[in-house]
Amino acid sequence: MALRRLISSLALTALACAPACGDDGGGGSDAVTPIGGPDLPAALVTVQERVPTADFEAAAQSDADLMAVAAFTVAEVAGRLEDSAGAAVLWAEGEGKAAVRRCQGGACGYAIATRDAQGATRWTDSAGAAVTGPTVGRPSLTKDLEGFDLDGKTVAVTPAALSRSASVQLHKDDLPAVDFSRRRFVALNTFGPAFGTTLDFVTARVGDTFDEVVAVDYVREGDVAATLRDLDALDAVLWLTQAVRQETQGGGRAHKTVGLTVNRGVFGDLTYTRDEVAAALAGNVGGGPGLLFLAGGDSYGDGSADQLGSGSLWKAVDGLGSVIVGIEGEADVADVLRAAAAFFDAWLDGATPLSQALAAGDAALTATGAHLRSNLGDDSATWVRPDAAITPPIAYSQARLTAPFTATPYCAPPGQPKQPQTSTFTTAWSDVTFDGAYFEGHRVLESSDLTVDTVVRGVFTGFAVGDRVQVEAIGDFDKNFRAFHGFGEGVIESVDTDDDGKVTVAFTGVAHAAEYTDAAGDECVLNNPRLATTTSGLGKLELTP
Numbered sequence: 147m148a149l150r151r152l153i154s155s156l157a158l159t160a161l162a163c164a165p166a167c168g169d170d171g172g173g174g175s176d177a178v179t180p181i182g183g184p185d186l187p188a189a190l191v192t193v194q195e196r197v198p199t200a201d202f203e204a205a206a207q208s209d210a211d212l213m214a215v216a217a218f219t220v221a222e223v224a225g226r227l228e229d230s231a232g233a234a235v236l237w238a239e240g241e242g243k244a245a246v247r248r249c250q251g252g253a254c255g256y257a258i259a260t261r262d263a264q265g266a267t268r269w270t271d272s273a274g275a276a277v278t279g280p281t282v283g284r285p286s287l288t289k290d291l292e293g294f295d296l297d298g299k300t301v302a303v304t305p306a307a308l309s310r311s312a313s314v315q316l317h318k319d320d321l322p323a324v325d326f327s328r329r330r331f332v333a334l335n336t337f338g339p340a341f342g343t344t345l346d347f348v349t350a351r352v353g354d355t356f357d358e359v360v361a362v363d364y365v366r367e368g369d370v371a372a373t374l375r376d377l378d379a380l381d382a383v384l385w386l387t388q389a390v391r392q393e394t395q396g397g398g399r400a401h402k403t404v405g406l407t408v409n410r411g412v413f414g415d416l417t418y419t420r421d422e423v424a425a426a427l428a429g430n431v432g433g434g435p436g437l438l439f440l441a442g443g444d445s446y447g448d449g450s451a452d453q454l455g456s457g458s459l460w461k462a463v464d465g466l467g468s469v470i471v472g473i474e475g476e477a478d479v480a481d482v483l484r485a486a487a488a489f490f491d492a493w494l495d496g497a498t499p500l501s502q503a504l505a506a507g508d509a510a511l512t513a514t515g516a517h518l519r520s521n522l523g524d525d526s527a528t529w530v531r532p533d534a535a536i537t538p539p540i541a542y543s544q545a546r547l548t549a550p551f552t553a554t555p556y557c558a559p560p561g562q563p564k565q566p567q568t569s570t571f572t573t574a575w576s577d578v579t580f581d582g583a584y585f586e587g588h589r590v591l592e593s594s595d596l597t598v599d600t601v602v603r604g605v606f607t608g609f610a611v612g613d614r615v616q617v618e619a620i621g622d623f624d625k626n627f628r629a630f631h632g633f634g635e636g637v638i639e640s641v642d643t644d645d646d647g648k649v650t651v652a653f654t655g656v657a658h659a660a661e662y663t664d665a666a667g668d669e670c671v672l673n674n675p676r677l678a679t680t681t682s683g684l685g686k687l688e689l690t691p
Contacts, residue, residue, distance in 0.1 A: 184347035186480050189231035189283025191341070196225040196414060202238040209247070212236070214272035215256045216245040225414035229283035239411035246412065248280040255280060259412050267338070267364060267412065282413065284479050285337045288443035290391050290401070313674045314431055316660035321631060323376045324432040326605045326616060327584045328357040332373050332435075334385040336409050338363030343479060348384060348487050355494045356382070364409040367418050371426040378432030379616050380530055380583065380605055382439070382494075384486055386479070389444040389459070390417045400450035402458040406442055420462035427466040431633035431658040433616045436530060439471045439489070441482050446472030446519040464521045471504070475516030484510035485518060493529045501525035530607045536583035539609045539641070540649055542689040547585060547602055548575040549617045549634055549685045551657050553675035557668040564671065571679045572627040574619035576602045583607065598622055604634075606687075613638045615653045615685070617677075625665040632659035634677040636685055647691040652684040653677065 202224035206213040221238035228234050233250045244259040257269045257277050269279040316322070331352050333345040349359050362369050365385075373383055387408075391401035406423065407415035427438075440446075447454055454460050463470060471489065473482065485507040493503035500522060507518040530536075538545065552571035556564035576587030583605045591598035604617035615636040622628045636653035643649050657675040664670050677685045 184480060184483050185342075186284045187281075187342035189229040189233070190478075191227060191229050191283050191285050193226065193228035194286070194413070194415065196223065197236075199224045199238060202236060205236055205247075209254075211254070211256045211272075212245070212247045215247075215258050217272070218258055219243040219245055221245075223410055223414070223416070225411060227282060227413045231283060233282050235280065235282060235413045237411040237413050239414070244411040246280055248282070265362075279340055279412075281340050281342055283341070284343050285341050285388070286443070287386075287388050287441070287473075287479055287482060288391065288476050290393070313656050313672075313676075314429055314658040315671060316431065316631065316633075316658055318629075318631060318660040321660060322429075322431055322633075323372075324378050324618065324633070325376075326378055326380075326432070326603055326618065327581070327586070329355070330377060330381045331356040331359045332377065332381070332383050333359070333361045334365045334370060334373060334383065334387070335361065335363045336365055336385075336387040336407050336415065338409075338412070340364075340412050343386070345384065345386060345483070347483050348490060351487055352382075352490055352494060364412060366410075367408045367416070367422065370408060370418060371422075371429075374423070374426035374435065374438070375429045376432070377430070377435035378605065379434045379436045379607055379614055381435045382437040382490075383435045384439045384441055384490075386482070387440065387442040387445070388415065389440075389442040389473075391444055392457075394450070394455065401444070401447075402455050403444050403447055404457060404459060406440065406445065406459070420457070420459040423459065424462040424466065427463055427468060430466075430468075431635070432618075433614060433635045435468055437471070437493075438468045439486055441473065441486050443473060443476040443482070443516070446474040449475050460521070468521075469500075469527070470521045471507075472519050473511075473516055474519045475511075475514065477511055477514040477516040481511055481514050481516075489518060496529050496531040496535065498528065499525060500527045536606060536608060538580055538649075538687075538689055539651075540647070540689055540691060542649075542691060544688075544690040545578050545580065545585070546575065546688045546690075547578045547587065547617070547686075548573055548688075549602060549619050549677060550574075550679045550683060551619070551630075551632055551634070551659060551672065551675050552678050552680050553657075553659075553672035555664070555670045555672055557664055557666075557670040559667070560669050564669070566673070567670075569680055570626070572623045572630070573679075574600050574602050574621070574623050574630075574632075576600055578602065596625060598624070609638070609641065609651055611638050611641060615655075615687075617685070628663040628665075630659065630662040632657055632672075632675070634658075634685065636677045639684060649689040651687040651689070653686070654684045 199221040206216045219240040222240035224238035235248045237246045246257050269277050333349050337343045387406040389403045390405040392404045394400045405417040405419040408418045488510050489507035492498045492506040504518045550573045554569045555567045558564040576589035578585040578587035586603040589600045600621040607614040617634040619632050634657045636655035638653045640652045655677045657677050659672045
């Protein structure tokens with residue numbers, strides 16, 4: 147297992163912003179250790195909201211030190227933050243940099259945050275010298291939207307299965323970075339060390355199940371979109387974030403959750419709307435992520451009758467292929483992380499039913515009144531078994547995988563409007579080898595009038611009826627399908643054994659494809675392709691003893 151922290155706040159040298167920058171205790175308070183939980187600051191963020199950039203600029207006019215760090219950027223967005231220990235932060239971000247002032251007890255510190263080429267957050271003073279990054283209390287995981295504009299102001303709230311039917315039109319210059327050969331766990335954190343809040347408490351527990359564990363602090367919308375788009379059916383995501391709620395009954399009696407937050411300026415946030423979350427998931431072509439745990443207060447809803455109403459986040463993402471787990475009700479970040487750890491401890495063994503894993507997480511939330519909820523109707527479902535447990539049903543001398551793509555092509559010479567052609571199909575096939583659940587094969591055929599160069603690869607989640615097949619097909623398949631790149635998401639419909647012991651696993655489902663070239667050199671796209679032939683022939687894996 148490899149643990150790779152992609153974005154972190156680096157404590158490099160001390161300390162241009164002392165004494166007001168604080169330490170990992172947040173607001174200078176002692177850390178608390180919940181029983182069986184992570185070490186987090188005792189202080190809690192009580193105010194976290196955006197302010198007009200003009201307010202930040204006015205503050206800089208009367209504070210020479212703030213002006214000095216702000217001189218490195220033109221403010222595009224600004225905000226303020228306060229915690230229960232008396233720390234107050236004013237920040238602005240623009241041109242890839244954030245200017246920060248943190249004050250407490252009459253003393254203020256100043257710093258500039260930037261991302262380096264590896265994505266790490268680095269802190270410097272106005273002269274460019276490295277400094278320790280400022281810190282505050284642990285975050286609140288729920289925010290309320292003021293008004294009905296999803297891009298509007300939000301204020302912190304202090305806590306008291308495969309169903310895709312539509313194909314995705316891919317673009318050859320922006321293909322998903324799906325890696326079927328590795329199981330990945332990605333821990334997205336809207337916060338980070340500046341809040342005394344990392345996801346190490348959870349990531350340290352999941353390494354035996356995954357080939358790679360990636361932790362991403364201070365996530366922005368690009369981090370979220372790439373993660374939700376690129377992970378496959380055997381991968382999992384934990385996202386520690388804030389649910390953004392919109393009031394549905396006056397007086398705060400009921401809300402629906404309409405978005406989640408991404409980071410701005412280290413200490414601030416922007417709303418990543420329900421439609422943006424749904425669009426990222428809808429663009430996934432690898433059947434994933436297999437599990438998405440939305441670790442934010444009210445990420446499922448607030449428990450009211452209207453929580454899943456029209457326009458809610460949950461309505462927008464339900465049915466997009468992933469198993470999604472959210473939180474109903476408000477809870478402290480320490481309890482949420484304990485619940486997530488308990489859930490993963492239980493469900494990732496591949497044998498514990500979803501209902502029991504949810505109950506294990508609920509036990510950590512008992513004092514809060516919150517609960518874990520899932521979009522999966524089958525509470526008996528289990529997590530996809532470890533790769534070593536997913537093997538072909540027989541010992542084979544040859545394994546051949548055939549993936550047919552059928553659709554109506556739309557073609558035209560480069561630069562001209564594409565026109566519909568006769569419905570057709572192409573077949574990507576190759577002998578393959580298996581490494582656990584992962585398969586890959588490469589077929590090359592050279593003749594006087596045709597060159598075939600095909601790569602097929604992907605994963606099976608099992609080899610029984612109802613299990614899933616994720617396949618990627620690349621190359622030149624025949625005269626009319628050149629430079630093709632497609633993905634298929636299939637469900638096994640039959641498993642048959644003939645008299646000679648040959649096993650045929652047949653599957654079909656939705657497909658996705660990028661632009662390709664036909665025999666005339668025209669550019670083509672496929673309209674809503676499927677994993678099948680024009681005569682309803684299925685994809686298949688043939689295993690010969």
